[in-house]
Amino acid sequence: MRRKDAVYITKSLANKMYFEKRLHMKTNVGFYVLVVAIMAGCTQNAQHSEEATAAGGYDEYSASRLVTKPVAAWSEMLRHDTGWIGADGIYCTSLNGVDKxxxxxxxSETMFWFSDCILGNIDTQADTLNGAWQMMNNSIAYFTGDEPNPNKITYHWRKDSTGKPISMFEPHTAKAQPGNYYWLGDGFLNHAMDSTLYIFAYLIRNIPGSIYPFEDIGVSLIALPKGSRxxxxxQQQFDTPLFFTxxxxxxxxxxxxxxxxxGAGAPKPDGYVYVYGVRGLSKELLVARVPDNAFEDFTAWRFWDGMGWNTDMHSCAALTDNISNEMSVSFMPDGRVIAAYQLKTSATSVVVAAGATPWGPFQPAKKVWDTPETYDDLDFYTYNAKAHPSLSKPGELLISYNVNSFDFLDDIVKHPYHLRPRFISVKY
Structure with a gap:
């Protein structure tokens, strides 16, 4: 190598090192300035929040956040020591039909309906079941008021000819077979059909030996005429075409x-009832709609295919996925909707997702709660979160989720209080 070339290379390397050093310094300085600016902004926001709080004023920063907290009063309203002591599958509707x-x-009177209900007596000193217990596949309850109160809720089930408690609703449709039973889905009070209260019911049969020893084999519709008790x-029961593979x-x-x-108090009513479904292992959310005055006419139902509404339910487009088998979609005051569900049915995450219309598009889901009961016992799991808009306060959603155990027969004796819904409130 010639000396001239060596000098040139040496100078080039020196220049390169110099400029890299300068660039590194500038980057660090820029990063430092950015961090200082962010910290200053955060400090300013915090000071603003503290000043607003101290002055009793409006805090635009805290008011814009999603805030979630447990609501023990609602959870405790469903905690009892004798008789009805727990259930899952919770749904409800106000008996005036206003769903906001x-x-x-x-x-005000609210009707609840539950699935897999437990009757028994709890030894409050030992915190265990005392004596025999019994499971029913479903029951109902009536609650009076606007604030949770265990003295204002009454539970109901039927009894057989010997006085033994039995489920409130048992299958009586053409498709039902001996041994089948109902778990209950969502429902509503339909003002356009003489205030009939409709409840979807999943037709279930047992499959012994499986980790989930049951399967759903159909969807029925229960119609309770106005004033029914x-x-x-x-009651009337109908088989429906709303179940297929x-x-x-x-x-x-x-x-x-x-x-x-x-009649339901929707902010921008269009006269339709939107009914949601779940499809496949990916837990895709689907939607159908029907005029409220034709709810029992399944030829009037239309299904969203991503572009429009048509009669082919097999062409349904997925609105989102990873939902739970029970969930909710309710209106926000501005006419948009908000979905609430448990991620993948039984993950520990409760999420919400905003949608532009009842048929979407939906924003990505936002996690608002991690269910702590899952960590109370190795076998505990939580599932099927949903909102109850008629029980909620303005600007909030009251959300329930279920608690259960994979070692059910042992844990219902050792932890009898665990099998009941828990409640959280999400301010949005």
Whole structure:
């Protein structure tokens, strides 16, 4: 190598090192300035928040956040020591049919319905079951008021000829076979059909030996005429076409109902009832709709295919996925909707997702809660979160989720309080 070339290379390397050093310094300085600016902004926001709070004023920063907290009063309302001591599959509706936050008062009546209900007696000193217990596949309850109160809720089930408690609703359709039973889906009060209360019911059969020893084999519709009371002797039951399996997987409708009607208090009513379904292993969310005055006419139902509404339920487009088999979609005051569900049915994450319309598009889901009960016992799991808009306060969603155990027969004795819904409130 010639000396001239060596000098040139040496100078070039020196220049390169110099400029890299300068660039590194500038980058560090820029990063430092950015960090200082962010910290200053955070400090300013914190000071603003503290000043606003101290002055009793409006805090635009805290008001814009999603805030989630447990609501022990609602959870404790469903905690009892004798008789009805627990259940899952919780749904409810106000008996005036208005399905929006802030509409209850001290005289309002709400009907709950549950699946897999436990009757028994709990030894409150030992915190264990005392004596025999019994499971029913479903029951109902009536609650009066606008604030949770265990003295204002009454539970109901039927009894057989010997006085033994039995489920409130048992299958009586053409498709039902001996030994089948109902778990209950969502429902609503339909003002356009003489205030009939409709409840979707999943037809279930047992499969011994499986980790989940049961399977759903159909969807029925229960119609309770206006003013009906237990034991609902005048109820009607219908088989529906809302359950099928094709190349995309098993599809089940009835997991969620959204009445977009004036009677339900919808902000921008269009006269349709939107009924949601779940499809396949990916837990895809689907939607159908029907005019409220044609709810029992399944030829009037239309299914969203991503572009429009048509009669082919097999062409349904997925609105989102990884939902839970029970969930909710409810209106926000501005006419948009908000979905609430448990991620992948039984993960520990409770999430919400905003949608532009009842048929989407939906934003990506946001996690708002991690269910702590899952960590109370190795076998505990939580599932099927959903909102109850009629029980919620304005600007909030009251959300329930279920607690259960993979070692059910042992844990129902050792931890009898665990099998009941828990509640959280999400301010948005």
């Amino acid at each position: 936050p802030g509409q209850l008062n001290a005289n 237990p034991p609902f002797a005048n 094709d190349a995309k997987g098993k599809t089940v409708f009835g997991i969620c109902v959204l009445p977009n009607t004036k």
